[in-house]
Amino acid sequence: MSKLHLGMLGSGAGSNMQSIVDAIAAGTLDAEIKIVLADVPDAKILDRARKHNIPCEYLDCAPWKTKLEGVAEDKCIEILKAHGVDTVVLAGFMRIVKPKLLAAFPNRVLNIHPAILPAFPGVHSWTQALDYGCKVAGVTVHFVDAGTDSGPILVQKTVPVLEDDTPETLHARIQVQEHIAFPEALNILAKGNYRLEGRRVRIG
Numbered sequence: 203m204s205k206l207h208l209g210m211l212g213s214g215a216g217s218n219m220q221s222i223v224d225a226i227a228a229g230t231l232d233a234e235i236k237i238v239l240a241d242v243p244d245a246k247i248l249d250r251a252r253k254h255n256i257p258c259e260y261l262d263c264a265p266w267k268t269k270l271e272g273v274a275e276d277k278c279i280e281i282l283k284a285h286g287v288d289t290v291v292l293a294g295f296m297r298i299v300k301p302k303l304l305a306a307f308p309n310r311v312l313n314i315h316p317a318i319l320p321a322f323p324g325v326h327s328w329t330q331a332l333d334y335g336c337k338v339a340g341v342t343v344h345f346v347d348a349g350t351d352s353g354p355i356l357v358q359k360t361v362p363v364l365e366d367d368t369p370e371t372l373h374a375r376i377q378v379q380e381h382i383a384f385p386e387a388l389n390i391l392a393k394g395n396y397r398l399e400g401r402r403v404r405i406g
């Protein structure tokens with residue numbers, strides 16, 4: 203068992219960050235959020251962090267639009283290390299992280315993806331699942347590797363796709379499970395009762 207020192211990267215509403223804040227407050231997750239970084243200056247995740255007195259900053263990722271690389275990547279690593287982060291959490295961070303950040307936190311970068319991987323990597327995965335005609339959809343929490351949404355899987359949860367679903371209603375149902383899955387995955391890390399065997403994460 204070891205308390206996690208989390209660094210969180212986000213781009214949007216921060217509801218996943220909130221679920222982790224709530225799990226810590228409830229005593230069900232042994233962790234502390236050391237710093238929250240957002241690549242969007244007015245992202246709601248920053249407001250949420252301020253409300254909970256969690257240090258937070260806007261991280262300017264220019265000139266890149268879809269990845270974290272170069273000067274911004276160096277700055278990100280520097281800030282995370284300066285805050286004593288040991289585990290990096292991508293909580294709705296809409297950029298690809300590159301090998302330099304992964305090497306700075308080996309096997310300690312986690313992502314949440316709103317699909318049952320390996321189906322529907324990339325963006326708007328819930329719309330992809332709906333358009334494909336899937337009868338189930340869901341969420342995956344996985345270790346991040348050099349690919350896109352391709353690292354070893356820690357936790358997955360499914361939801362039904364209903365006949366009258368819209369992208370919004372399906373995403374909302376998936377998000378309910380996200381908020382359970384992310385604290386659950388972090389708990390596995392905090393407890394340390396897992397081992398990586400190739401692609402397989404053996405728990406227990």
Ligand code: GAR
Nearest residue numbers: 214215216217218293294314315316
């Ligand atoms: C979540 O649905 C998360 O799974 C998704 O962004 C949303 C962020 O919500 N992430 C991705 O699509 C990553 N490829 P939040 O800001 O409320 O946590």
